[in-house]
Structure formats: structure tokens, C-alpha cells
Amino acid sequence: GAGVSQSPSNKVTEKGKDVELRCDPISGHTALYWYRQSLGQGLEFLIYFQGNSAPDKSGLPSDRFSAERTGGSVSTLTIQRTQQEDSAVYLCASSLLSTGAQYFGPGTRLLVL
Amino acid sequence: DQQVKQNSPSLSVQEGRISILNCDYTNSMFDYFLWYKKYPAEGPTFLISISSIKDKNEDGRFTVFLNKSAKHLSLHIVPSQPGDSAVYFCAASAVRNAGNMLTFGGGTRLMVKP
Numbered sequence: 001g002a003g004v005s006q007s008p009s010n011k012v013t014e015k016g017k018d019v020e021l022r023c024d025p026i027s028g029h030t031a032l033y034w035y036r037q038s039l040g041q042g043l044e045f046l047i048y049f050q051g052n053s054a055p056d057k058s059g060l061p062s063d064r065f066s067a068e069r070t071g072g073s074v075s076t077l078t079i080q081r082t083q084q085e086d087s088a089v090y091l092c093a094s095s096l097l098s099t100g101a102q103y104f105g106p107g108t109r110l111l112v113l
Numbered sequence: 114d115q116q117v118k119q120n121s122p123s124l125s126v127q128e129g130r131i132s133i134l135n136c137d138y139t140n141s142m143f144d145y146f147l148w149y150k151k152y153p154a155e156g157p158t159f160l161i162s163i164s165s166i167k168d169k170n171e172d173g174r175f176t177v178f179l180n181k182s183a184k185h186l187s188l189h190i191v192p193s194q195p196g197d198s199a200v201y202f203c204a205a206s207a208v209r210n211a212g213n214m215l216t217f218g219g220g221t222r223l224m225v226k227p
Contacts, residue, residue, distance in 0.1 A: 004156070033214060043157070043202065043217040059214065091156050101147060102215060104156035 002026070004105035006092050012111045013082055021077045021108045025094030032075050033095075033102060034067060038088040046090075049075060082112045116140045117205050119218035126225050132190040134221050136203035139184065143205040145213060148177060148188045151200045151220070160201075161188070193225045 005024045013019050025032050034046040045059040049069040060066075064082075069075040079086055089109050093102035117138045126132045134148075144165040149157035163170040163177045163186070170177050176189045190197055200220045206213035 006156075035215075035217075042219045043204075043215070045214040045216070048214050056214070093156075101159045101162055103159055104149075106154075106156045 004092055004094055004103055006090075006105040006108050008108060009106065010109045010111075012113065014113055015084060016081055018078065018080045019082055019110065021079075021090050021110070023075045023077070023092030023094075023105060025073065025075070025092070026096075026103060027073075029094035029096050029103075030072070031095045031097065031102075032069055033093045034075070034077050035091045035093065036088040037091065037107075038085075041088075043091065046077070079110075082110075084112050086110060087112045114139075115219075116143075117203060117216050117218040119201075119203060119221045121221050122219070123222040123224070126193045126223065128195055128225055128227050129192045132188075132193045132197065132223055132225065134188040134190075134201050134203075134223065136186050136188075136218050137184060138186075138205050140205070140207065140216070141184070142207040143216075145206045145208050146177070146179060146186050147204045147206075147215065148175075149202045149204060150197075151202060157202060190223075193223075195225050195227050198223055198225050 007022045030051050032049040035043045037043045047067045048056040064080045067077045089107040091107045093104045095102045147162040148160045151157045161172050161175045161177050179186045200222050202220045203218045204215040
């Protein structure tokens, strides 16, 4: 079946603009995660959704970052008033349950000028 | 405070030989460990995982070993193939009711020479 998909694959924006990144998880996967990888850094957890439960936002770096998951499927990560340090690859992953292996999408490469 | 560390940024191995990638962790609450492979411009691909109740898990050419007392895990690839050339990340989680977000190491770039 189809894997995790993300859009756009690349995004260039100007400092101060808002951006929205989309993730379509694997069908039937109840858990959805957002991570990011900044240049020269490892992968960093951002936020986690499990079913209809309140998301775990403990990894979000600032209140400019928010995410939602509609209907327990598609998720959108929004970054408001982007800064240059937000430039990174944003990766979405899903897993069948809240435990178990996570499967990643190809990522969205965000560049803030 | 890096809870998961991969101390070797790169490793070069001859085709057909064994590749051993190492990973150390500090958080004793971690009880589930994974290895991912990543090619440029792609997301990480899941390879193999191990639960803390085991000390070894094998899948084809890939074997993961876990030494809980040393807080160390390793990935063995035998025999290594040129297509294995990629960046390998180890990841760990503490499974809990709210989910199991992964903590990643910094990655090791494996180069398998023909």
C-alpha cells in the first residue's frame, strides 16, 4: 500500500511569512508524529497525535508552531512568522499503534530566506 | 544532553565484509530501539527494531544486538553491499501511554566500497 506522503516536497519562503506543511499517514495508522532535521543536526521530535486524544506538543520549539490532525488522518503543521532558524527538513511519521515502528514520509524541505 | 549517541560519524567497509554500527544511550527508561537507513533527499526507512526484553534480533542480513547493562546497541550488516551505503540512525523510545516519540542519534554514514 501507499506509504506516508508529504507536501510540498520543497518550500522557500520569506522571513515573517506563515507556512503550512501537510502529511498523509499510512491508511489505518492511528499514531502520527512530526519531526524535523536541521542542517547538521539529528532528528528532533516535535508533536505526536494518537487517535482522538489531545496531542503531545512537548517538542514544539515555540508557540509559532502548531499542528492539527483532522478526522484522525491528515495532519497539517503550521509555522507562523517564520524565522531563518526554522529552515530544516520536516518529517512526518505514522505507526499502526502508539507503540511499534514508525514509518517516515519523504519530508518537506523548508528554506526561510 | 544527548540521550542517544552514535560516536562514529562515518564508516567505510569493503563489499562482502561485515559492517558494525554502534549506538550508546544514557536514558535507562528507553525500552525500544530501532535502526533506520536514510538516503539523501528521502525520509528515514525503518530497518529493524528490538525490545529491551531481547538481546538480539535478526532479519536477513541485518542483526541488532542490545546490551542493556552497557546501554549499548549495535547493527551488524553481513555481507555488506554497495546499496547499503547510506546514513544509519539509531533511535530509542520509552513506551508509555502517551506514545513513543523517538530520540535519534546523530547518524553514521556507511560507505560500502565495491
